[in-house]
Amino acid sequence: MYHVILVRHGESEYNRRNLFTGWTDVSLTERGIHEAREAGHLIREAGYTFDMAFSSVLKRSIQTMHYILDELDLLWIPEQKAWKLNERHYGALQGLSKTETAEKYGEEQLHLWRRSLTVKPPLLQTDDPRNPQFEERYKNINPQDLPLGESLQDTVYRVGDFWHHRIVPLIRKKERILISAHGNTLRALIKYMEDIDEKSLTELNIPTGIPLVYELDDQVRPIRRFYLGEPEHIERKSAEVANQGNVTE
Numbered sequence: 295m296y297h298v299i300l301v302r303h304g305e306s307e308y309n310r311r312n313l314f315t316g317w318t319d320v321s322l323t324e325r326g327i328h329e330a331r332e333a334g335h336l337i338r339e340a341g342y343t344f345d346m347a348f349s350s351v352l353k354r355s356i357q358t359m360h361y362i363l364d365e366l367d368l369l370w371i372p373e374q375k376a377w378k379l380n381e382r383h384y385g386a387l388q389g390l391s392k393t394e395t396a397e398k399y400g401e402e403q404l405h406l407w408r409r410s411l412t413v414k415p416p417l418l419q420t421d422d423p424r425n426p427q428f429e430e431r432y433k434n435i436n437p438q439d440l441p442l443g444e445s446l447q448d449t450v451y452r453v454g455d456f457w458h459h460r461i462v463p464l465i466r467k468k469e470r471i472l473i474s475a476h477g478n479t480l481r482a483l484i485k486y487m488e489d490i491d492e493k494s495l496t497e498l499n500i501p502t503g504i505p506l507v508y509e510l511d512d513q514v515r516p517i518r519r520f521y522l523g524e525p526e527h528i529e530r531k532s533a534e535v536a537n538q539g540n541v542t543e
């Protein structure tokens with residue numbers, strides 16, 4: 295049996311301000327740093343270790359990976375930063391307030407944009423300064439592969455491809471792997487691995503900074519997944535994510 299540990303980065307500046315983030319490159323807050331360190335602590339307490347770590351090319355995920363590795367005294371292990379692990383691209387919603395978006399378009403529309411599998415956000419115009427094609431960090435990526443906005447399904451394709459071609463071969467070689475990524479990247483990966491139905495996927499909210507352990511069989515297929523930590527705390531943090539953008543609470 296193999297295992298892999300997935301973590302959603304700790305709270306970011308945009309999470310705190312309740313703004314759509316996507317590919318916007320924002321830092322962790324003090325709370326986020328604490329959550330990332332706590333994730334490392336939980337992993338250490340549970341007795342896991344790593345041979346290699348992955349993050350996206352967004353700093354909140356990179357910082358989280360480093361805080362976790364620091365807690366484990368593993369900052370020396372090889373790491374890889376991959377754009378294919380970036381958060382789902384939220385198109386023209388990026389930078390908007392989730393609450394204001396709900397007030398303007400209704401909670402139902404907000405929920406569709408946030409949690410449906412196939413609904414795309416309004417796309418960026420190609421001349422929008424937020425277009426990833428203008429960013430130095432994506433200069434080696436085929437411009438046609440860079441999104442102007444993605445549905446979760448689009449994210450499932452790119453994350454699934456990365457998992458299948460880059461992570462699975464390492465797991466087969468018995469590499470113990472940490473993946474520090476994002477709420478919707480991890481929802482996409484869970485969809486890819488388990489093919490869960492759309493309703494369950496809609497209800498799946500990944501809490502920040504809580505390690506998610508996947509046990510995998512000899513064919514690298516999932517056996518079960520579980521969070522490390524105290525169930526009530528995890529439940530509360532998942533509900534916090536689900537309720538972002540509620541107009542009335």
Ligand SMILES: O=C(O)[C@@H](CO)OP(=O)(O)O
Nearest residue numbers: 313314315316381408477
């Ligand atoms: O804004 C975002 O990029 C994501 C993750 O923070 O939010 P949501 O939970 O609304 O998909």
